[in-house]
Amino acid sequence: SQQGEEDPQALSIQEGENATMNCSYKTSINNLQWYRQNSGRGLVHLILIRSNEREKHSGRLRVTLDTSKKSSSLLITASRAADTASYFCATGANTGTASKLTFGTGTRLQVTL
Amino acid sequence: DVKVTQSSRYLVKRTGEKVFLECVQDMDHENMFWYRQDPGLGLRLIYFSYDVKMKEKGDIPEGYSVSREKKERFSLILESASTNQTSMYLCASKSPGGTEAFFGQGTRLTVV
Numbered sequence: 609s610q611q612g613e614e615d616p617q618a619l620s621i622q623e624g625e626n627a628t629m630n631c632s633y634k635t636s637i638n639n640l641q642w643y644r645q646n647s648g649r650g651l652v653h654l655i656l657i658r659s660n661e662r663e664k665h666s667g668r669l670r671v672t673l674d675t676s677k678k679s680s681s682l683l684i685t686a687s688r689a690a691d692t693a694s695y696f697c698a699t700g701a702n703t704g705t706a707s708k709l710t711f712g713t714g715t716r717l718q719v720t721l
Numbered sequence: 722d723v724k725v726t727q728s729s730r731y732l733v734k735r736t737g738e739k740v741f742l743e744c745v746q747d748m749d750h751e752n753m754f755w756y757r758q759d760p761g762l763g764l765r766l767i768y769f770s771y772d773v774k775m776k777e778k779g780d781i782p783e784g785y786s787v788s789r790e791k792k793e794r795f796s797l798i799l800e801s802a803s804t805n806q807t808s809m810y811l812c813a814s815k816s817p818g819g820t821e822a823f824f825g826q827g828t829r830l831t832v833v
Contacts, residue, residue, distance in 0.1 A: 614763075617761075638818075641821060641822075643822075643824075648809075648827070648829075649826060649827065650725075650811060650824035650825050650826045650827050651764075651811070651813075651822075651824045652824070653821035653822065653823070656820075656821060696763065696764065698822075707752060707771075707815070707817050707818055708766070708769060708777075708779075709754060709766075709813070709815065709822055710766060710780075711756065711763050711764035711765075711766075712763050713761065713762060713763035714763050714764075
């Protein structure tokens with residue numbers, strides 16, 4: 609079953625605005641990661657936040673994690689047209705034999721000029 | 722420059738054919754994954770492997786099998802391809818623990 613569910617499914621903003629995407633998950637995790645996917649391509653890692661962290665920054669990206677609510681948010685500040693892509697959250701958990709990575713359904717972000 | 726390479730970018734196969742999707746990584750990663758991606762469903766885990774010859778089922782393993790004879794190579798096998806297996810297939814690799822995954826460019830498989 610899907611671990612992460614992103615919200616909204618699609619988001620359209622103008623260049624310069626901030627974009628916020630949310631992710632909810634169901635079970636205990638070791639970490640939560642955000643990935644970006646340009647149309648029809650593989651995914652690229654953006655940022656990782658561990659379960660004992662509450663907030664993390666990387667450039668124009670800000671990620672928060674609330675383990676009590678089993679949710680995370682990704683904020684992209686001062687968006688650019690080049691930020692147009694799909695964004696996925698992924699939760700990492702140990703299965704006992706491996707570290708499994710489970711993805712959500714994604715948010716499609718469109719940034720217009 | 723780290724790399725995960727999938728053998729084909731586009732593939733068209735007939736119903737009932739046995740299909741092999743190959744994935745090779747050059748980072749000496751223990752963990753490798755196969756996902757399929759469909760519109761509105763995101764990425765769903767088919768199988769993953771945590772070591773050579775070791776594998777675990779993901780969320781949707783039915784109709785698929787995998788092979789990992791060497792650490793750098795992880796193969797996804799469709800025993801008898803069906804039209805509902807038409808999808809984008811993504812391979813990924815990572816080190817154990819809380820680390821980032823590296824993805825291949827994807828294989829868009831069409832079963833006719």
